[in-house]
Amino acid sequence: MRMLAVFRTPRRLNRSFAVSFLLFALLAIFGAFMALPLIYAVSNAFKPLDELFIFPPRFLVNNPTLDNFFDLFALMGNSWVPLSRYFANTLFITIAGTAGHILLASAAAYPLAKYRFWGSGTLFSIVILSLMFSGHVTAIPNYMVMSWLGWINTHASIIVPSLAFPLGLFLMKQFMEQIPDALLEAAKIDGANEYRIYWSIVMPNVKPAWLTLMILQFPALWGSDGGNFIYSENLKTLHYALGQISAGGIARAGVGAAVALLLMIVPIALFIITQSSVMQTMATSGMKE
């Protein structure tokens, strides 16, 4: 087992080589199953048109080209609403939604993590319960609430609900419980009020949790197509615009592949950067019985 550098060097107890080999073979096979479609998406984006429609189809690209990306920008430059508009919309939704979520979720998580007071247990149970159902359950009443608020066809209809995802509060609360009470006591003795403690003691200490909330929230908003709430063309998102291009069929196949790459590369890059923080937060993600 030690001859392969990928294995961890310290000696582990109770290991047989045959089973290890079998398990790692399993990992390799399923790793390939997970990775191949993504590799294919990348290689597709660089294929010239004749390679995209070759028979039998070829997995990797032979003569990589950037034409698909140039075509994409040329195409979007000619369209009625410029690409930059969709991009700005998506960027606005993503940044406002993610930053707001981190701020509100951590503000709510701090009292729940550190203090017991009337209603705190009940409120947290409701949040836990709401982890257990998907947004589809509330899709219809949500639309009604939106229309009562007059938020149909505004970016608020996407941003505001996303500020209160239950998963963010849950992870933030679990992570904050690790902050030593002595630290908060010391701050209190030094005369800091609760808001001060939250802002200058708790928040800097939960940076890994921020980054985790970011990596969970970002892909959801980055990939949002406006759902049922946004109808104006100039308010729509990048994902929607690119979906329209992909719907162009064979003539747009190359551009569609470039689009797919653009959509997937951003969240993946973000995850690579934040990976270690995410792991740190997830280590506290236990649900107590």
Add this chain to the structure above:
Amino acid sequence: MQAEVNRHAASSLIQAKKPSRLAYVARELRKNKHYYLLMSPYMLIFFTFTVIPVVISLALSFFYFNMLEFPRFVGWQNYARLFLGDDVFMIALKNTFMFAVVTGPVSYIACFLFAWIINELSPKVRAAMTLVFYAPSISGNVFFIWLIVFSGDSYGYLNGFLMKFGFILEPIQWLSNEKYILAIIIIIQLWLSLGTSFLAFIAGLQTIDRTLIEAGAVDGIKNRWQELWFITLPSMRPQLMFGAVMQITGSLAVADISVALAGFPSVNYAGHTIVTHLMDFGTIRFEMGYASAIATVLFCMMIGANKLTQKLLRKVGE
């Protein structure tokens, strides 16, 4: 008799000292007003867009409501129609169960198994493998890549390869053939499903106390399977709970993939799920009461599945 009187006196004393519940709440609210203030923005939004909609949905399921007329109370009629008179719902229910029974446990076990193997790798390789397994679930909607793989003409990758090697002579219409739709959606759902819970498992495994494992070896744990059952799994029970909640919710709410791959509605409802049924009545036929009844059934299924799983997980390592 004396004791009786004393008890009366004592209890009236306690009564006098014990403030009424309302006063207690008011005092608590005053004392902790900073905490309530900190929580208020989140809770306001959370209640407006999550809790109240669920309550509305529960209530609406007893009404006939088409968004134009005033809701009309119909009692259990929506549920009766759902379970007794709706063949398509039965198909949706069956398909959803198929999804849940296959993708739920399989992806849950896969999440754990891969996390467990990955945990034995050196840190750099571990990071790379984590990325490989997690990437599909955050790469947005790239599952349309699978549309190209399962495309019905000879340019589809699966058809292309099968034809090249002579397994088939003519391309198969993968996504418009009832026989294949459900299986294909299940495969792609599995591909996407190693998400948050997978990360939680990897992280949970790394926090297990090494000395526990060494102590176990001294106490007679012979192989890695015993180590897994008696030490690893019980140590990360909280993460297992969390993962179960995430996986169950995900596998019961499959819809987007079905719609993207098999269309809406799919051929002969082969890829129809409870959520697509809900979308059908909610956004196309505008029968909000009926759609709410569907949502309520789904909601109960999710809660029930979660309670059951938590009960099962408590037995781990015993």
